[in-house]
Amino acid sequence: xxxxxISKDLPELEFNVPANFxxxxxxxxxxxxxxxxxxxxxxxxxxxxxxxxxFADLKRESDKVAGYLDSIGIGRGDFVMLIxxxxxxxxxxxxxxxxxxxxxxxxxxxxxxxDIVYRCKSAEIKxxxxxxxxxxxxxxxxxxxxxxFLEKLISIxxxxxxxxxxxxxxxxxxxxxERGGFMNxxxxxxxxxxxxxxxxxxxxVMHSHTYALSHLVTxxxxxxxxPDSIHFTYSDTGWGKAxxxxxxxxxxxGATVFxxxxxxxVPAEILALIGKYRITxxxxxxxxxxxxxxxxxxxxxxxxxxxxxxxxxxxxxxxxEEFHRRTGLWIYEAFGQTExxxxxxxxxxxxxxxxxxxxxxxxxxxxxLTPEGRSAEAGExxxxxxxxxxxxxxxxxxxxxxNPKLTRKAWxxxxxxxxxxxxxxxxxxxxxxxxxxxxxxxxxxxxxPFEVESAVMGHPAVVECAVTGVPDPEELRGTIxxxxxxxxxxxxxxxxDRMQRAALIKDIQSYVKRITAPYKYPRxxxxxxxxxxxxxxxxxxxxxxxxxNK
Numbered sequence: 131x132x133x134x135x136i137s138k139d140l141p142e143l144e145f146n147v148p149a150n151f152x153x154x155x156x157x158x159x160x161x162x163x164x165x166x167x168x169x170x171x172x173x174x175x176x177x178x179x180x181x182x183x184x185f186a187d188l189k190r191e192s193d194k195v196a197g198y199l200d201s202i203g204i205g206r207g208d209f210v211m212l213i214x215x216x217x218x219x220x221x222x223x224x225x226x227x228x229x230x231x232x233x234x235x236x237x238x239x240x241x242x243x244x245d246i247v248y249r250c251k252s253a254e255i256k257x258x259x260x261x262x263x264x265x266x267x268x269x270x271x272x273x274x275x276x277x278x279f280l281e282k283l284i285s286i287x288x289x290x291x292x293x294x295x296x297x298x299x300x301x302x303x304x305x306x307x308e309r310g311g312f313m314n315x316x317x318x319x320x321x322x323x324x325x326x327x328x329x330x331x332x333x334x335v336m337h338s339h340t341y342a343l344s345h346l347v348t349x350x351x352x353x354x355x356x357p358d359s360i361h362f363t364y365s366d367t368g369w370g371k372a373x374x375x376x377x378x379x380x381x382x383x384g385a386t387v388f389x390x391x392x393x394x395x396v397p398a399e400i401l402a403l404i405g406k407y408r409i410t411x412x413x414x415x416x417x418x419x420x421x422x423x424x425x426x427x428x429x430x431x432x433x434x435x436x437x438x439x440x441x442x443x444x445x446x447x448x449x450x451e452e453f454h455r456r457t458g459l460w461i462y463e464a465f466g467q468t469e470x471x472x473x474x475x476x477x478x479x480x481x482x483x484x485x486x487x488x489x490x491x492x493x494x495x496x497x498x499l500t501p502e503g504r505s506a507e508a509g510e511x512x513x514x515x516x517x518x519x520x521x522x523x524x525x526x527x528x529x530x531x532x533n534p535k536l537t538r539k540a541w542x543x544x545x546x547x548x549x550x551x552x553x554x555x556x557x558x559x560x561x562x563x564x565x566x567x568x569x570x571x572x573x574x575x576x577x578x579p580f581e582v583e584s585a586v587m588g589h590p591a592v593v594e595c596a597v598t599g600v601p602d603p604e605e606l607r608g609t610i611x612x613x614x615x616x617x618x619x620x621x622x623x624x625x626x627d628r629m630q631r632a633a634l635i636k637d638i639q640s641y642v643k644r645i646t647a648p649y650k651y652p653r654x655x656x657x658x659x660x661x662x663x664x665x666x667x668x669x670x671x672x673x674x675x676x677x678x679n680k
Contacts, residue, residue: 471525
């Protein structure tokens with residue numbers, strides 16, 4: 131399958147893109163014809179029995195899901211939000227949406243009703259399909275009256291409360307979808323993600339059908355997969371990392387995708403699963419590796435493991451070295467954004483350098499530009515950019531949905547500006563330095579200071595607030611969220627008393643957890659009389675960061 135879409139070997143990689151490319155039809159249904167019994171997906175859970183799906187199973191199930199969605203009025207161009215944790219239905223629903231031309235909007239289960247309302251209004255979401263988790267169902271039901279374009283609420287179960295359609299019953303009764311004359315253009319919208327900004331609400335990142343094909347590089351050259359591989363990417367389906375590591379590229383190559391559905395992360399369980407299922411390739415954010423190396427590796431059979439990868443934030447060199455000491459395996463880092471596919475990577479034929487993002491993907495024309503707009507010399511800091519003047523590379527987004535001004539700001543004059551600052555060493559390896567803006571990456575998540583500041587400011591004690599990232603003293607999350615707070619005069623006495631101050635900190639943290647997704651709450655809160663500001667009154671986040679890093 132891989133050779134079908136590539137015309138040259140590395141580094142001169144070229145894609146053969148059909149005019150009407152559709153991953154579900156052109157990859158998955160082809161595998162179902164050519165290797166129907168080959169295992170495509172192994173799904174296991176901490177509460178339910180294991181399930182295995184062949185390529186033929188996925189075709190049959192996705193056709194039935196597509197038939198069901200079509201029967202309830204969901205079709206080409208409709209936006210469907212998926213809040214499915216790691217449930218196996220995510221994969222058949224994603225394929226079904228592609229088959230009928232609808233647009234998937236994957237979302238994390240950590241969203242509050244406020245988050246859901248914002249997304250539904252912004253994208254005119256027509257339907258939400260969610261897992262039957264009580265908290266998720268309650269959040270969706272609470273949001274529904276405030277979402278004027280929302281027509282269908284669907285639960286995959288086991289709980290199907292009043293007002294929700296029963297997904298399983300609907301699929302069971304549906305007539306399987308037949309493609310007939312359905313065709314999409316390769317540049318038609320495929321899926322959309324909401325990604326956090328630093329000075330505004332989350333942005334809507336739209337990708338075309340060619341985005342799926344771009345992840346061939348992710349799977350074949352970074353994850354080092356073949357049809358014999360069993361690959362395990364640790365990610366909730368609400369994040370872009372899920373389609374990077376457990377959907378598109380992996381199935382173009384023909385590998386088996388492994389999924390572990392669980393409520394609580396237990397490092398020992400991950401190591402045990404690698405041995406039990408003979409996992410050959412593993413990918414996780416650095417935070418996961420930090421927890422794994424605290425376990426006793428000699429208790430687990432990791433002999434099947436051949437290749438390990440990481441992305442999302444910088445990997446601490448000490449973790450890199452310790453993991454290699456215990457397993458004999460290097461961890462291969464990479465870089466990309468919600469707006470792109472993998473753009474920089476330590477590919478399987480390269481020697482990893484601890485802390486480096488690797489080298490440019492052969493599918494992209496990458497450079498580093500200085501503030502003066504010239505290409506940076508080795509060791510010189512600048513912004514990572516993607517040149518698009520000759521050709522728009524596969525995997526680069528269509529644009530920010532309904533925000534052409536923001537799109538033009540990031541992408542103009544034949545150059546897409548990532549906003550990430552890095553330098554290149556003498557060997558051509560790229561090293562991440564930070565962002566031009568204030569985006570915080572913590573435990574593999576991207577957190578907008580603006581979103582957290584807005585939540586903190588809702589607390590009655592808070593007058594002003596600045597949110598920044600600080601190093602995690604426990605070295606588990608890399609960076610943690612910090613809020614520097616100015617309180618109202620009536621709370622100053624409470625701040626002055628040690629015990630009352632601790633109680634106030636806990637109360638603010640609890641408040642933020644109720645307002646926005648829990649992973650965004652400030653783990654550190656510092657009180658101050660005034661925030662540093664520019665002459666125009668803007669808060670100087672950089673000054674706070676510099677003080678914290680002294």
